[in-house]
Amino acid sequence: MATKNEILDLRKKILDDEYSHLNKEQREAVFSNDGPLLILAGAGSGKTTAVISKIGYLIRYGNTYNSTQSDATDDDKAYLEECLKDKTKRTEQRYLKLMASDPINAYNLLAITFTNKAAGEMRERLEKQYNISGDKLWALTFHSLCVRILRRFADRIGFQSNFTIYDDTDSHKLIDSIIKKHHLSENYNAKVVSRIISAAKCKYVSAGEYVHEGRDLQQVPMIYKEYQAELKNANAFDFDDLIFMTVRLLSSNEEVRKTINNRFQYVLVDEYQDTNPLQYRLVSLLAPTGKICVVGDDDQSIYRFMGASIENILSFERQFTDAKVVRLEQNYRSTQTILDAANAVIANNEGRKGKRLWTDQGPGHNITVNQLNTQSEEGEYICRSIMSGKGTHGFKNNDFCILYRTNAQSNSIEHSLRMNGIPYRVFGGQPFFKRKEIQDVLAYLNVICNPYDRTRLLRIINEPKRGIGDTTLDKISGICESTGAHFFDVIANAAAYPELQRSSEKLMDFARTIKMLSDKSKVVTPSQLFTELLATVRFEQALRSQYDLTEAISRIENVHELQNNILEYEKNAEEPTLLGYLEQTALVSAVDNLDENEPAVTLMTMHCAKGLEFDVVFLIGFEEGLFPSAMSVNEPGGLEEERRLCYVAITRARKQLFITSVRSRMLYGTPRPAIPSRFLKEIPPELITEVHHIQQEIQPPVRRSKPMHERALLTNAVTVIPKSKDTKTSYRAGQKVKHKVFGEGVLVSVTEMSSDSLLEVDFATAGKKKLMANFAKLMIIE
DNA sequence: GGACACTGTTTTTTT
DNA sequence: AACAGTGTCC
Numbered sequence: 001m002a003t004k005n006e007i008l009d010l011r012k013k014i015l016d017d018e019y020s021h022l023n024k025e026q027r028e029a030v031f032s033n034d035g036p037l038l039i040l041a042g043a044g045s046g047k048t049t050a051v052i053s054k055i056g057y058l059i060r061y062g063n064t065y066n067s068t069q070s071d072a073t074d075d076d077k078a079y080l081e082e083c084l085k086d087k088t089k090r091t092e093q094r095y096l097k098l099m100a101s102d103p104i105n106a107y108n109l110l111a112i113t114f115t116n117k118a119a120g121e122m123r124e125r126l127e128k129q130y131n132i133s134g135d136k137l138w139a140l141t142f143h144s145l146c147v148r149i150l151r152r153f154a155d156r157i158g159f160q161s162n163f164t165i166y167d168d169t170d171s172h173k174l175i176d177s178i179i180k181k182h183h184l185s186e187n188y189n190a191k192v193v194s195r196i197i198s199a200a201k202c203k204y205v206s207a208g209e210y211v212h213e214g215r216d217l218q219q220v221p222m223i224y225k226e227y228q229a230e231l232k233n234a235n236a237f238d239f240d241d242l243i244f245m246t247v248r249l250l251s252s253n254e255e256v257r258k259t260i261n262n263r264f265q266y267v268l269v270d271e272y273q274d275t276n277p278l279q280y281r282l283v284s285l286l287a288p289t290g291k292i293c294v295v296g297d298d299d300q301s302i303y304r305f306m307g308a309s310i311e312n313i314l315s316f317e318r319q320f321t322d323a324k325v326v327r328l329e330q331n332y333r334s335t336q337t338i339l340d341a342a343n344a345v346i347a348n349n350e351g352r353k354g355k356r357l358w359t360d361q362g363p364g365h366n367i368t369v370n371q372l373n374t375q376s377e378e379g380e381y382i383c384r385s386i387m388s389g390k391g392t393h394g395f396k397n398n399d400f401c402i403l404y405r406t407n408a409q410s411n412s413i414e415h416s417l418r419m420n421g422i423p424y425r426v427f428g429g430q431p432f433f434k435r436k437e438i439q440d441v442l443a444y445l446n447v448i449c450n451p452y453d454r455t456r457l458l459r460i461i462n463e464p465k466r467g468i469g470d471t472t473l474d475k476i477s478g479i480c481e482s483t484g485a486h487f488f489d490v491i492a493n494a495a496a497y498p499e500l501q502r503s504s505e506k507l508m509d510f511a512r513t514i515k516m517l518s519d520k521s522k523v524v525t526p527s528q529l530f531t532e533l534l535a536t537v538r539f540e541q542a543l544r545s546q547y548d549l550t551e552a553i554s555r556i557e558n559v560h561e562l563q564n565n566i567l568e569y570e571k572n573a574e575e576p577t578l579l580g581y582l583e584q585t586a587l588v589s590a591v592d593n594l595d596e597n598e599p600a601v602t603l604m605t606m607h608c609a610k611g612l613e614f615d616v617v618f619l620i621g622f623e624e625g626l627f628p629s630a631m632s633v634n635e636p637g638g639l640e641e642e643r644r645l646c647y648v649a650i651t652r653a654r655k656q657l658f659i660t661s662v663r664s665r666m667l668y669g670t671p672r673p674a675i676p677s678r679f680l681k682e683i684p685p686e687l688i689t690e691v692h693h694i695q696q697e698i699q700p701p702v703r704r705s706k707p708m709h710e711r712a713l714l715t716n717a718v719t720v721i722p723k724s725k726d727t728k729t730s731y732r733a734g735q736k737v738k739h740k741v742f743g744e745g746v747l748v749s750v751t752e753m754s755s756d757s758l759l760e761v762d763f764a765t766a767g768k769k770k771l772m773a774n775f776a777k778l779m780i781i782e
Numbered sequence: 783g784g785a786c787a788c789t790g791t792t793t794t795t796t797t
Numbered sequence: 798a799a800c801a802g803t804g805t806c807c
């Protein structure tokens with residue numbers, strides 16, 4: 001009889017061999033499945049590889065590594081010894097029978113990620129490396145997971161499964177209407193109230209339980225209660241409620257909880273440092289037996305403002321008994337210089353789990369630091385650096401990434417990139433979906449799915465104009481108030497209410513349109529319905545009559561772009577539905593659309609960049625008041641959060657890091673003096689090469705008598721920029737340019753004006769147009 | 783009901 | 798500088 005230890009030892013050797021592509025710590029993370037596990041994964045430490053391997057392992061072997069049961073014979077032992085030497089044997093039934101202990105079905109695994117992109121990548125890699133079908137295993141974000149659960153069990157908490165999702169704009173609108181109704185506009189701001197309510201929800205404090213502190217805003221509990229009543233009446237959830245109500249559902253309904261727990265036998269949570277107490281509750285409900293692995297990095301917790309609690313990861317070991325912690329500190333991404341800088345900066349924080357990144361790659365390039373006078377110089381400097389990086393190091397456009405603290409900073413950089421003909425993509429801000437015409441069409445689609453969605457119904461009931469004014473709407477609200485009827489039902493039966501006599505035809509006509517489209521939506525594809533909708537409400541005609549030709553064209557283009565977006569969705573979704581599409585538009589994150597292969601420089605906020613990596617990273621606007629932000633420095637813990645953000649930003653870079661600041665920054669349209677960020681001083685000086693941006697015109701041949709150090713300075717400078725006379729001279733007649741709406745065209749003439757240039761462009765499709773250079777945002781193609 | 787001018791506010795980060 | 802919200806007039 002082979003002893004238990006002999007067999008265990010043999011198994012360990014085989015598994016170490018099979019997972020030899022991982023380092024020791026990663027293997028430990030893969031093999032530790034006895035109880036709750038926390039993987040403390042530093043930036044770039046191969047965490048995704050470890051997680052993918054772990055899932056593969058759980059599905060193939062279950063919990064072999066630590067399995068104590070063993071009744072193997074000597075013959076089994078000899079067989080395993082053969083398997084150790086001969087890999088091909090490891091597909092045999094007997095091998096698996098000896099090695100596996102409670103393997104988990106992919107169907108019974110749940111992986112929660114931070115973005116849909118991360119979830120998609122996980123599914124892809126599992127499919128490719130372990131042949132695990134992506135639709136069997138649920139890899140989702142917190143929000144999309146909750147939508148799935150709620151769609152199935154909505155009736156248990158008094159909702160219908162065709163519920164719609166309110167984004168921030170929608171909830172602000174709703175809260176604002178409640179504030180107005182109670183004549184509280186003087187002292188109550190929808191945004192502020194919405195934040196308070198959201199913060200309460202993130203701590204799982206319901207409207208009934210909420211107790212307001214402080215002397216101001218005493219009416220918040222009342223608004224909170226009404227807001228929840230309105231949401232329920234509208235059959236809608238806001239972002240927080242998606243999770244809140246799922247928690248409520250699981251904790252109050254044993255049958256549902258059993259169904260869910262039966263399905264999910266092992267739960268993985270990524271980016272655990274960014275979860276909030278509400279999400280913690282959800283996680284504990286999903287993994288009551290401690291079959292759970294969370295992955296995170298306390299140093300990368302940057303979403304406190306969204307209610308994320310760094311406490312979740314810091315106290316994981318207390319919250320989940322017998323938890324094990326594995327640290328991944330070897331970095332496979334960056335040079336030692338970049339890691340040293342990151343380590344040095346984050347070392348200034350207190351209350352960390354503690355961790356030090358290292359790599360066996362060399363030191364690489366020093367970090368390049370430059371202080372410029374203005375934002376346009378900053379932009380120009382970056383463009384020059386990109387161009388020289390492409391020339392001397394052979395980098396491609398998509399190897400570069402520009403990161404900033406606030407979205408507003410993208411403007412000036414975009415301008416420089418356009419002027420230099422460098423293709424780029426901006427992420428975040430999501431201006432497209434915020435456009436009025438897009439919001440309007442989406443509101444229609446939401447109402448078609450869920451006619452009780454009152455906020456969106458109000459948005460479109462008179463858009464395009466159909467003669468239904470405020471007076472009528474007030475009357476309808478009054479009827480709803482006194483009878484408890486739904487807004488839509490009142491409209492649909494307008495003739496039954498004498499006070500609505502004058503507009504009853506218009507109202508009922510509108511309701512019939514919605515009803516008709518709603519019926520249709522059950523039999524046609526989302527894109528077909530979209531076409532039908534535009535035709536029925538004569539949307540394009542309305543845009544044409546409302547705006548002048550150029551603007552109408554641009555808005556119609558946007559609507560068509562939305563149609564493409566729907567088609568794209570239909571192509572990718574396994575089971576495309578209108579509700580599914582709307583869900584996606586509500587829950588997409590900025591980076592979900594990032595295509596690493598698109599040949600363009602990437603622009604985004606440091607927050608957005610979490611989880612991404614680029615060869616060359618530019619961190620811009622390193623100035624006091626901007627980064628760290630002025631608001632954060634007075635807040636307890638605010639500075640440490642900014643520093644973590646700085647750590648995240650630095651560790652995005654693989655090979656080269658550039659950091660810039662300016663002396664004069666525009667704020668609210670006026671220039672303000674700025675001094676370099678304190679974070680720059682936290683980077684050890686020996687890691688930094690300071691580049692001095694040279695202000696003079698390029699001088700013809702350097703004079704012999706020039707002192708050596710000044711010459712060195714000149715050659716050291718990555719760029720020598722002619723004094724920025726004005727960037728508009730970059731436009732020349734004959735250039736090929738591209739406009740976001742009009743497409744490609746040729747520049748016919750350039751007329752200099754006081755602060756701008758008038759451009760005449762002959763577009764291939766749209767014909768000749770006159771545009772202002774600063775406004776048109778043209779991209780120079782050649 | 784809509785067009786227009788004027789005012790005040792905004793910039794921290796987002797599922 | 799850009800934009801949303803408000804007020805005024807038609």
